[in-house]
Amino acid sequence: MKNTVEELNAIVNLFSAKIGGIADQEFSAKPLPHKWSKKEVLGHLIDSGQNNLRRFICGQYENKPQITYQQDFWVTANGYQSMDKDDVIRLWVLTNQRIAKVLSNMPVENYNRTCNTGKEKENLHSLQWLAEDYVKHMKHHLNQIIAGSFDIVYN
Template structure:
């Protein structure tokens, strides 16, 4: 199987982020992970939870996008974070869930037949190729990791 360069780079970068940052996040004291800067803002633990939700929704995009015609998969991020009650989970469970979901995404992207990279999925009201979504997924991930570990990545998103 030949991966296109965008997907190949996305998988490589995603694996690097998983391997490097799961342990870095886990080293942050639980008290720091649980602090909410303001009542309406997410704690660092909830930011990881948001990344779990993003992983779940993108996992669905990467799978359904391969066999459905223009599936529309979106989610209300604040509702998902609240409904999942990440603030009340142990930090290690949230991190492990994030890590496992991202490992699964890496495998799905890596084993996806190359003819499916240009298939489209509706995300955020826009038709996007699965290759574009893979690249954007990693950018989004880095953007939020910068909220947990400031200046971890030199990235502007969106």
């Protein structure tokens, strides 16, 4: 878990500045009306972070909690497209700092506790796996904001 936390912190520290350097017009531009802007992609990462933060906490004391996430609804409900760019970046940073703290505080014996991420069927993953996948997922979406940032294939 230590390596995951260190990698998460390094990514957030580096990319908060890189994302901040993107012009507002480019950051808010939607490639197609039904596709997310870079700002909304970062908003999606905030939503993903908030859902995973709940998994990382509840998964330590609940027996197989079911915490699902409907990404399009969350992005729309949060209205990231109309938010100030700096506020979206700040919220992304703060969310990930909180996740890093929770993961750092997690006792080793809780790493293999599981959480159900499935909407209709049981889809159990260990908290360790979820933490590692969270960073991979972040890299995948950061590539959508700043192309070529990571050499990763994410399914």
